[in-house]
Amino acid sequence: MSRAGRTPTRGMLPWVILGIVILALNLRTPIIAPTAVLGDIGEDTGLSSAGLGLLTGLPVLLFAVATPLAGKLIPRIGAEATVLSCLSGVLLGTVLRSVGPPWLVLVGTGIIGLAITLGNIVVPVIIRREVSWNQVGMATGLYSAMMNIGSMATLIGTPPMAAAFGWRWAVAIWGVLAVIGFVFWLLVVRARVRRRGGAGDPSAADSGAEAGAEAGTVDPSAQAASDASARAAAKRPWREAPVEFRRVIALLVITFSGQSIAYYTTTTWLPSYLADTIGLDASSAGGTASLFQISAIVGAFGVPLLAVKAKPWMPVAIVAALWLSLPIGLLLAPGSYALWAITGGIAQGGGFTAIFSIIARSAGSDRETASASARVQGGGYLAATLAPPFAGWLNATTQGWTAPILLILAATLAFTITGLIAARISGRFPRGGPGAREVL
Structure with missing residues (x-):
C-alpha cells in the first residue's frame, strides 16, 4: 500500500x-x-x-x-x-x-x-x-x-x-x-x-488497511490491489526492488560517503588546522570547532522547512553550496574560519537530514527502507573510518593542510553531484516509492 x-x-x-x-x-x-x-x-x-x-x-x-x-x-x-x-x-x-x-x-x-x-x-x-x-x-x-x-x-x-x-x-x-x-x-x-x-x-502490519477502511475514503478494489502490492514489496528481495529505487540508493551511497568524509575529517582535524594555520590556542581552536557541531541543528531543521515548498533538489543544492564553502573558504580566506565552520556545520546537519529523508520517502516497504539505509550507511561509515587517518597521512607527508582540505573538497563535490541526481530522480517517484499505487 x-x-x-x-x-x-x-x-x-x-x-x-x-x-x-x-x-x-x-x-x-x-x-x-x-x-x-x-x-x-x-x-x-x-x-x-x-x-x-x-x-x-x-x-x-x-x-x-x-x-x-x-x-x-x-x-x-x-x-x-x-x-x-x-x-x-x-x-x-x-x-x-x-x-x-x-x-x-x-x-x-x-x-x-x-x-x-x-x-x-x-x-x-x-x-x-x-x-x-x-x-x-x-x-x-x-x-x-x-x-x-x-x-x-x-x-x-x-x-x-x-x-x-x-x-x-x-x-x-x-x-x-x-x-x-x-x-x-x-x-x-x-x-x-x-x-x-x-x-x-x-x-x-505495514499496510495499515484498517485505517483507510474506517475512514471510508478507499475504494475496496483499489484497497485490495494496493494491499497486495504492499505485501509483495515487503517480501521481495533487494535485487527485485524497482530499478529506479536501487539507482537512487547507489547514488546516495556516494552522497553519504562524501558527507561522512567531510564531517569526520573536519571533526578530527579542524582544531589542529586552526592551531597550525591561524595560530589559535587549544581553547580557542576547540571553541571554533564546536561551532561546526552546534550549527548542525540549524541545518537539521532548515532542510525540512525548505523542502515544504521547494522542489526536491533545492534543499540538496543549498546544502551542497554550504558544504563547498567550507574547504573553499579555508583555502581562499582562512581568516574567516569561524564563518566557514558555521556554514559547514549547517551543511552537515542538513545533509544528513536530506539524505535519509530521500530514503524514507522513496522506499516502498519497511524491508526496503532497512536494506537501503544499511547500504547507504555501510558505505558512508566505511569512508568515515578511512578518511581521517588518510587526511592525517596527507598532512604529515606534505607538511601542510592544503592536501587534507582538498580531500574535503573532493568529498563535498561528490556529495553535490550524486546528491542532486538522486534528489531529482526521487522527486519523480509517487509517494511510497516507484511502483507504489496511489489510493485516491
Whole structure:
C-alpha cells in the first residue's frame, strides 16, 4: 500500500516521535563521552594512543561492518524489538566500559558500536512507517538535531563530572539515557498492542488497511490491489526492488560517503588546522570547532522547512553550496574560519537530514527502507573510518593542510553531484516509492 493510503496507529504518533528523540540521544552520547576525558582514561587504564583512538574509531568501524547484518535483522524481528535491543546493548556496553580493565573497556566499546548500528538503521524504518509523507523531513531533522544536541551536552557535562567523581562514573552516568529509553519504548509497545487488540508486532502490519477502511475514503478494489502490492514489496528481495529505487540508493551511497568524509575529517582535524594555520590556542581552536557541531541543528531543521515548498533538489543544492564553502573558504580566506565552520556545520546537519529523508520517502516497504539505509550507511561509515587517518597521512607527508582540505573538497563535490541526481530522480517517484499505487 502506498504511503498516501497509510495511517499510523491513531494517537500513538506523538509518543513514537518522543521515542525517536530519546533514542537519538543514545546514538551518539556513548561515543562522545570518552572523548572529553581521554587523558584521564589513558592514565587510569594504561591504554596507548592507538587504544584510546579505538574508543571512538571502533564504533564507527562497526557501523560500516555491521550495517548489512542490521539491515537483514530488522525486518525479521521488527522495529520495536530492534530499538529495545539497541538500548539494551548501549546500556550493557556502557556498564562494561566503565567498570572493567582495559580489555573490557574495549569490549564494552565494541558492544556499544554494534548496538548503535541497530539504532542507526531502524530509525528511518520507524519514520517511514509512522510519519506522513510530507512530514518525513521534519521527523528526520528532529532525529538529526537531537543527536547533535546529545553530543554537545555530553561534551559539556562529562569533564566536570569526571573532575568530581572520576572518569568511570562520568562516562557511566550517560547510561541513564538508555534506561529511560528502554522503559519508554516498552510502554510504547505495550500501548500499541493494547490499541490493536494484541495484534502482534506493529512492524508486520505495514499496510495499515484498517485505517483507510474506517475512514471510508478507499475504494475496496483499489484497497485490495494496493494491499497486495504492499505485501509483495515487503517480501521481495533487494535485487527485485524497482530499478529506479536501487539507482537512487547507489547514488546516495556516494552522497553519504562524501558527507561522512567531510564531517569526520573536519571533526578530527579542524582544531589542529586552526592551531597550525591561524595560530589559535587549544581553547580557542576547540571553541571554533564546536561551532561546526552546534550549527548542525540549524541545518537539521532548515532542510525540512525548505523542502515544504521547494522542489526536491533545492534543499540538496543549498546544502551542497554550504558544504563547498567550507574547504573553499579555508583555502581562499582562512581568516574567516569561524564563518566557514558555521556554514559547514549547517551543511552537515542538513545533509544528513536530506539524505535519509530521500530514503524514507522513496522506499516502498519497511524491508526496503532497512536494506537501503544499511547500504547507504555501510558505505558512508566505511569512508568515515578511512578518511581521517588518510587526511592525517596527507598532512604529515606534505607538511601542510592544503592536501587534507582538498580531500574535503573532493568529498563535498561528490556529495553535490550524486546528491542532486538522486534528489531529482526521487522527486519523480509517487509517494511510497516507484511502483507504489496511489489510493485516491
